[in-house]
Amino acid sequence: MTTQENINYNRIAEAIDYIKVNFKQQPTLNEIAASVHLSPYHFQRLFTDWAGVSPKKFMQFMSIQYAKQLLKNNHATLFDTAHETGLSGTSRLHDLFINIEGMTPGEFKNGGENLIIKYSFAESPFGNIIVASTQKGICHMAFFDNEEEALQKLINRFPKATYNQLVDNLQQNALFIFKHDWSKLHQIKLHLNGTPFQLKVWETLLKIPVGDLSTYGAIAKEIDKPKASRAIGTAIGSNPVAFLIPCHRVIQSTGNIGGYMWGNTRKTAIIGWEAAKINSKQV
Structure with missing residues (x-):
């Protein structure tokens, strides 16, 4: 079962892993996009469609301080x-x-x-x-x-x-x-x-x-x-x-x-x- 929805989730999961590892460095949109081999524009759109918020906002929800x-x-x-x-x-x-x-x-x-x-x-x-x-x-x-x-x-x-x-x-x-x-x-x-x-x-x-x-x-x-x-x-x-x-x-x-x-x-x-x-x- 390899549909576009699952392909998109796998990319989001890769990005989340990258953010988790590099959270303290507060990676930029360009850096996160590059980690999943997408352009910043395409990645921003993909991530926002999936999560409903920008990658930057999502990083806030992932933080220990937020939790x-x-x-x-x-x-x-x-x-x-x-x-x-x-x-x-x-x-x-x-x-x-x-x-x-x-x-x-x-x-x-x-x-x-x-x-x-x-x-x-x-x-x-x-x-x-x-x-x-x-x-x-x-x-x-x-x-x-x-x-x-x-x-x-x-x-x-x-x-x-x-x-x-x-x-x-x-x-x-x-x-x-x-x-x-x-x-x-x-x-x-x-x-x-x-x-x-x-x-x-x-x-x-x-x-x-x-x-x-x-x-x-x-x-x-x-x-x-x-x-x-x-x-x-x-x-x-x-x-x-x-x-x-x-x-x-x-x-x-x-x-x-x-x-x-x-x-x-x-x-x-x-x-x-x-x-x-x-x-x-x-x-």
């Missing part, structure tokens, strides 16, 4: 923001429309032998993605570089399930999350296998609004497990649905981006992209 400021501002009200914002117009928060249903032991028994899973491959602003669903909701969503490996990882999670490569309404609605107008988003239903602790952590992540950030320690306090930061990190790292459960919004307390199952560059891109969308609506 720290977000964490400071959200320290007291982070988990109230989603409820205070309301659901009016295009500002409604897409996270509030995601509902998690845990799989029963019977549904996951013997490698998911009772599950019928539909799956499809799609594109996103952050590269190719695989999405899979049961009759109850989305059970898997992941970014990938190799289609065969992506499918095998899904099969490894549910080795005895029945698989059909087929797009359904559940998948289509989930993929609409990447569109800019979240006011038209219907409720997304997730059907996940996880321990009660994991499900609680994942549900807590859904309370972090678009464009905001939290830390492992803050999540631990929110679920009344203040000493469980390491376990929180493990649960976040086990998130089976990329982007829908926004584990990318959890960073280190120092402001550093930290790890991400689907790559640190992609995490940086998502954080910057979301910040750009939210800030553009506030202008």
Whole structure:
């Protein structure tokens, strides 16, 4: 799957890597463009079309100082923001429309032998993605570089399930999350296998609004497990649905981006992209 959208994202990812490495030197537009073998004019247009802001503005959203400021501002009200914002117009928060249903032991028994899973491959602003669903909701969503490996990882999670490569309404609605107008988003239903602790952590992540950030320690306090930061990190790292459960919004307390199952560059891109969308609506 090598379309123009993915080619463009790969170029943006290269530019983000260059900016991350050379951030302290504050590289110029010409220098960033040269790093991805584009003219400054073409690169500026490509980057702005993708991110909605200029490369210079995007660098601000990538900075540790910006991340720290977000964490400071959200320290007291982070988990109230989603409820205070309301659901009016295009500002409604897409996270509030995601509902998690845990799989029963019977549904996951013997490698998911009772599950019928539909799956499809799609594109996103952050590269190719695989999405899979049961009759109850989305059970898997992941970014990938190799289609065969992506499918095998899904099969490894549910080795005895029945698989059909087929797009359904559940998948289509989930993929609409990447569109800019979240006011038209219907409720997304997730059907996940996880321990009660994991499900609680994942549900807590859904309370972090678009464009905001939290830390492992803050999540631990929110679920009344203040000493469980390491376990929180493990649960976040086990998130089976990329982007829908926004584990990318959890960073280190120092402001550093930290790890991400689907790559640190992609995490940086998502954080910057979301910040750009939210800030553009506030202008």
